[in-house]
Amino acid sequence: MNARTTAALAWGGVLLAGVLWGGGALVAQFLIDGGIAPHSLSLARFALGMPLLWWLHWQATRRSPAVDAGWRHLTRREQGHVVGTGAAMALNVSCWFAGIAHLGAALPTVISICCAPLIVACVSVLRGYEPFGARLLGGLVLALAGVLLLVMPAAGWGALPTGYGAGLAWSFGSAVCYALVVLGNARVPARVPAVTASAWGMSAAALCMLGVAVANGITWPEGTAQWTGAAYTGVATTSVAYLAFAWGARRLSPTAAVVGTLIEPLVAAWLAALWLAQPMAPRQWLGAALLAGRCCCCWCGGTGVSCSPMMSSSPPVPVSWKRILAVAACCGVSLLAQAAAPEASAPAGAQALRAEHQKLSDKLDQSRFGRPVQLDSTETPGGLEGDIYAVVEHPLSKVSAALKGSDHWCELLTLHINNRRCRISTSPQGKETLTLFVVRRYDKPVDQAFELPFAYRVASATPEHLQVEMSADTGPFGTSNYRVRLEAVALDERKTFLHFSYGYNHNTMVRLATQAYLATFGSSKVGFTVVGKGADGQPEYIRGLRGLVERNAMRYFLTLDAYLATGANDPAERRQRYWFAAAERYPRQLHEVDLDTYLAVKREDRQRDGSGR
Incomplete structure (x- = not known):
């Protein structure tokens, strides 16, 4: 398979994950509004998604029994790495759901996704993969300005609405954990198939959330609609999405992977406008166009494919600071467009x-x-x-x-x-x-x-x-x-x-009896x-x-x-x-x-x- 085909398939996996997660934001809002606690929804998501991944793992093992990818074949450090990635996955989803409970679906999704490239860039600098210079400083300032404008309430920085500060804290926590998941997936040993790594990570995430849910009390879905929504979050946004993302992210640089999932807030906004009668303002569409254009530029301007596997024994492929600056500028401009319109910051229901x-x-x-x-x-x-x-x-x-x-x-x-x-x-x-x-x-x-x-x-x-x-x-x-x-x-x-x-x-x-009476x-x-x-x-x-x-x-x-x-x-x-x-x-x-x-x-x-x- 040549580099371009690999790049196309890798981008396809990352974009598919973003689309599924974008739809999952609306489903999560529906379930949380229905009374399901965020930690219980996180547990349901991982517990329902885990069986499909393990079934796919066993099918892959039967077809290729010679693959040396069993848990016992990993070093202690590699095992800890897989478990840590699963824990970050659990924290990412839990913080995201908690943010949705306070702020609704849109703002936590935008914060979590759009701040991740900035965090990945900072980690790359701290680990010595890229030098610190004027371009980076300019990108950081622009990105931070965009984030501040994004989180500013419609009424300014006076008395914050109830739960607003907590919602922002959960959302930024989700962004940090999402960046850790991206970096973790990029460093999974190449000999471990994506489905196997996803199954291990999902199992670790489910165990983490089980402990949290038991300690805080589990709220169960009620009725067919809620169980259907929980099943969607488990199968579509967890099993399928994380498998597609893990496969693609291991063949892309970390920044390219997080840029690809910028499609998630676009999908969430489009579905909200289509199904929930929540039209976006023109300035919001400008921000959406900039994000979509950034994804296209990242695809067309460079594949972002890692030429050598991003294993724990080798550092991630260096990322061009032009891309980092472009991502930061894209986020800053789009968030500025949102913050400039008070109506865009209002709750979707309003x-x-x-x-x-x-x-x-x-x-x-x-x-x-x-x-x-x-x-x-x-x-x-x-x-x-x-x-x-x-x-x-x-x-x-x-x-x-x-x-x-x-x-x-x-x-x-x-x-x-x-x-x-x-x-x-x-x-x-x-x-x-x-x-x-x-x-x-x-x-x-x-x-x-x-x-x-x-x-x-x-x-x-x-x-x-x-x-x-x-x-x-x-x-x-x-x-x-x-x-x-x-x-x-x-x-x-x-x-x-x-x-x-x-x-x-x-x-x-009853219908017939009432009609007869009337x-x-x-x-x-x-x-x-x-x-x-x-x-x-x-x-x-x-x-x-x-x-x-x-x-x-x-x-x-x-x-x-x-x-x-x-x-x-x-x-x-x-x-x-x-x-x-x-x-x-x-x-x-x-x-x-x-x-x-x-x-x-x-x-x-x-x-x-x-x-x-």
Whole structure:
């Protein structure tokens, strides 16, 4: 195989690893947002990825039994080197996941990947592989300036948002460990096949994470989606990606290897824009183009292939300082482009919600509700979903203070006439459960209520964005997968844009029974979506299942509105009067009882449960 073919295959392996890791950043964000601790996700990643690597190792051994690559054939130093590389791998992933838990997927990925070339260059200088000169100094200054601009919060270096400093520390720790993994892979003995070295390193990483996870408690995936995501991180981003990276990195210089994986943040950003409706700003695309162009220049301008194996007995191939300076300049310029746009530093959820506000601006301005409110409903194959978007005259700081506490949610949810009691419990792992006691009709006694145990979680609480999620796997009468979600983003210092979502699934029997009821005894019940006009010129409203979910979504949205309007310290009855008056603005859809009856039911609930206000 000639040098060019080897170079192409080596670059292909490194780029494939970067692509898989870029997709893995979004999957990791999904799993961490779902409640899986970073150390538990790291353990799952290595434990699920290890079997495939060992199977490939055994297959390779059967085909080439004469290969002298067994563990016993390595020297003590080489064994320690392999174990150390595996430990660095474990720390790299764990620090990265911890950074994602604090800052989201994008920033830790960019820090980890873009700072690694700088660290590799510094190690090369310290080990004497390259001289220290003016070019290096200029590259270091430029790179450090870019890093400082990258990590600068949107509001400047004042009081940092909660967890921001810790997120940066974890992210830089991941960068250091990633550089160690690159250097470690480059110095694995050439006689050891890449799949064997990867299997040993993965085993060492899994053992390290097992000790950490056992000491801190293991959180397991819940549901098909989380198990599928964990399997992806184990097989695709661990077994396949690390094998491809190890094979390619051993045939490239260390700097070339880390430059190749600069594609990872590009893939993460592109997938976020494509699948999560998180478009990048033009300046971000400029940074992406510079990173991609740098990869192409490194490929076309020089293969980066190591002509002699980078074994422990020989130093790494010297790296051209032109490349190091170009990498540093690329990182600095692209990070400067990100830092120059405050919106680019905002959490991805905030950007997506602001984009949704712009898309709905005309509908909000012309809303038939007499205020900027838009209600949408969906009848899915498995259930129902209702979404309400609204602009409220409250600053985000007030919205966050009122709506990010589970006790506050208990108070506001019990404004609904059928919600008669609410309890909060906390597991030993710190997870909160909010249990709602719901009766089928307001006049039923509370001992006939069914329980809905919602897993409560604040997914995001920053000065720019709030996201609260509640989910219940099971419900009464054949229903399941209850979902309540609130997102909020500041529009200015006085206004906040809200997205409230409410949905659940139901089985076929429940679906048919509900449709039968709504077609007969409940035929007068309507929702809010206008589907036409009657003979008298009055609007005709949607009926059936979508009408049902629209009524429930609006009732719950009005509980949020009432809680924000009255405040947490106001008497309970004042909030109840506010909620009732808001619901009575839509009597055709929401009227059930008179005010005195409603207040009497809620007064009875307070007296029974000892909440006297």
